[in-house]
Amino acid sequence: MHVSSPIWLKVCVTCDRTVPTGPGQKGHGAQLADCIETVLQDRAVAGNITMRRVPCLSGCKHPGNIAVGAMGRATIRFHNLRPEKARVVVEMAARFQARGDGSWDEKAIPEELNDHLAAVIHAH
Amino acid sequence: MTTTLFTNVNVFDGSGEHPYAADVLVEGNRIAEVDRNPGSIGHEPHRVVDGGGALLMSGLCDAHTHFSWVDQPSLDAIGMMPVEEHTLAAANSARMYLDMGYTMCVGAATAKPRLDVVIRNAINAGTLPGPRYLAASSEIATIGGLGDLNPSHIAAYTFVDVITGPMEMRRSVRRFLKEGVDNIKLNLSGENITGMEAERTPMADDEVLEAVTEARRKPGTRICAHARSDESVLQCLKFGIDFIYHASYASDETIAKIAAAKDKHFVAPGVAWLYQTCYNASDWGITPEVARGMGYFRELDACISGIKKMKAAGIRVLPGGDYGFAWTPHGTYAKDLEYFVDLFGFTPMEALLSATTQGGEAMARPHDLGRIAKGYLADMIIVDGDPLADITVLQDRNCIAAVMKDGQFFRELDPARAMKTAMVT
Structure with a gap:
């Protein structure tokens, strides 16, 4: 169990792949990533939370995907997220980080994200 | 022949050794030198690429x-x-x-x-x-x-x-x-x-x-x-x-x-x-x-x-x-x-x-590919982050700061980029 592993917060920057973006435009996912990055910069607790801008999280039909996880721990994916949800997403990551024993409890999901839960993958 | 000198990089050379500070000289499409005394290779007449402390490794x-x-x-x-x-x-x-x-x-x-x-x-x-x-x-x-x-x-x-x-x-x-x-x-x-x-x-x-x-x-x-x-x-x-x-x-x-x-x-x-x-x-x-x-x-x-x-x-x-x-x-x-x-x-x-x-x-080319060493083909990436600490960094395209293949840049390193996670070696 890698309880000291950094928490990663992956954000799909391809969402919404059905909506083309022109030069200089940012898609839904990229905007969400920018907002999350801004929130992380503000938070002192973000020290061990690393955001990763990834090409896909396999939630294409529900654009606005993020996943929180760490080596040896559960991975939790959320979908249908708008950039306005950035703050609660970081709150989610902080709660995940706080559970240093590697366990996971669905009650730890902020209520605002309950309708956005896409998948919980327990550690192998 | 085009020559490129990578300075201010930490090299993951593929030998199993932990990354170390080195300058890397590319001549044409091959690595000509991996110098573990940074600064020893003169900058002239090479094109100099300052890696900002990032990791240089094989593609x-x-x-x-x-x-x-x-x-x-x-x-x-x-x-x-x-x-x-x-x-x-x-x-x-x-x-x-x-x-x-x-x-x-x-x-x-x-x-x-x-x-x-x-x-x-x-x-x-x-x-x-x-x-x-x-x-x-x-x-x-x-x-x-x-x-x-x-x-x-x-x-x-x-x-x-x-x-x-x-x-x-x-x-x-x-x-x-x-x-x-x-x-x-x-x-x-x-x-x-x-x-x-x-x-x-x-x-x-x-x-x-x-x-x-x-x-x-x-x-x-x-x-x-x-x-x-x-x-x-x-x-x-x-x-x-x-x-x-x-x-x-x-x-x-x-x-x-x-x-x-x-x-x-x-x-x-x-x-x-x-x-x-x-x-x-x-x-x-x-x-x-x-x-x-x-x-x-x-x-x-x-x-x-x-x-x-x-x-x-x-x-x-x-x-x-x-x-x-x-x-x-x-x-x-x-x-x-x-x-x-x-x-x-x-x-x-x-x-x-x-x-x-x-x-x-x-690839059936163990003496040409996969390592950063003299004589190997210059297929390399510069990573803004430490994959030995967090392997997920390689999933983030923003962290793949430069890509070189056959001695030619596919993606140039932005000289204005400040590396977020310069490695400590």
């Missing part, structure tokens, strides 16, 4: 590549795609690999007989961006085997070459050799999602023997096999097949046999397909419950258990595959390295070596 290798799997939700879809659109889509896949820092790819099958060869040739000619590529044949399968999607009343449309018997196998292999493939691909076992179970082994020994015999007539041709079942892995061993793909159900006895011949074989589990099908394919109708019913959870568990044993036995286990399905989309290749660490227990160092140094071996 990565995907050992089971499908340029022509184009993020489709089904195998039917890649068979039905018209060849003109398919060529453009495959070219985009090649570019995406390079864009994500992959400079080496081992082709594991093409969806139309000439697609891989055409893309490889265009890459080699410099007309398309892409990694160094070993072009594969179509998958060769038996009637009713993996990929034989043809209804009995309709002429062939499927993406594999369906054969029965050694003579048809000989014809198939000769046809692909004529087209100029580097790798011949055989479907030796089933695949749960197709309705033929993964543990079935439909191809007869005499068919496999014919394939191998014919392929070896052209020196340098490699053979790769879709081999999930134990029996199919034994066929790989019996007939000297170079790349054993998946090997999910290899028994302990079979693993011992692979270990006894470990210099002859590579194993690439292609675990992304199993993991993603189990957990992240709901958007395409494959919920975890459906995946469990298909047998994928059982197979994932078997894969994890087996690969741990193979690693312990010193077998070369390589990352890669099967990227290019809707739930294992192109661009996410480096998730394999995360799986290697998180599921198989590789250290980040071991995972990186499997994707670099052993990648060079997989």
Whole structure:
């Protein structure tokens, strides 16, 4: 169990792949990533939370995907997220980080994200 | 001759040593010097690239590549795609690999007989961006085997070459050799999602023997096999097949046999397909419950258990595959390295070596590719981050700060970029 592993917060920057973006435009996912990055910069607790801008999280039909996880721990994916949800997403990551024993409890999901839960993958 | 001097970088050279500060000089398309006394090489007349303390390492290798799997939700879809659109889509896949820092790819099958060869040739000619590529044949399968999607009343449309018997196998292999493939691909076992179970082994020994015999007539041709079942892995061993793909159900006895011949074989589990099908394919109708019913959870568990044993036995286990399905989309290749660490227990160092140094071996160019050392080809990436501390950094395109292939930049390092995570060595 890698309880000291950094928490990663992956954000799909391809969402919404059905909506083309022109030069200089940012898609839904990229905007969400920018907002999350801004929130992380503000938070002192973000020290061990690393955001990763990834090409896909396999939630294409529900654009606005993020996943929180760490080596040896559960991975939790959320979908249908708008950039306005950035703050609660970081709150989610902080709660995940706080559970240093590697366990996971669905009650730890902020209520605002309950309708956005896409998948919980327990550690192998 | 163009010369480029990389300064202010920490070098992961692929020897197993922890990264160290060094200057790296590239002359033409090769590494001329790796100087562990930074500052010793004069800047004139070279183009100087200041790496800002970032990591410089070999480009990565995907050992089971499908340029022509184009993020489709089904195998039917890649068979039905018209060849003109398919060529453009495959070219985009090649570019995406390079864009994500992959400079080496081992082709594991093409969806139309000439697609891989055409893309490889265009890459080699410099007309398309892409990694160094070993072009594969179509998958060769038996009637009713993996990929034989043809209804009995309709002429062939499927993406594999369906054969029965050694003579048809000989014809198939000769046809692909004529087209100029580097790798011949055989479907030796089933695949749960197709309705033929993964543990079935439909191809007869005499068919496999014919394939191998014919392929070896052209020196340098490699053979790769879709081999999930134990029996199919034994066929790989019996007939000297170079790349054993998946090997999910290899028994302990079979693993011992692979270990006894470990210099002859590579194993690439292609675990992304199993993991993603189990957990992240709901958007395409494959919920975890459906995946469990298909047998994928059982197979994932078997894969994890087996690969741990193979690693312990010193077998070369390589990352890669099967990227290019809707739930294992192109661009996410480096998730394999995360799986290697998180599921198989590789250290980040071991995972990186499997994707670099052993990648060079997989490409059959161990003295040219996969390492940062004098004389090696200048296929390199600069990473803004420390993959030895957090292997997921390689999944983030923003962290792949520069990509060089054959001594030419595919993506230049932005001189104004301030590296976020300059490494401490």
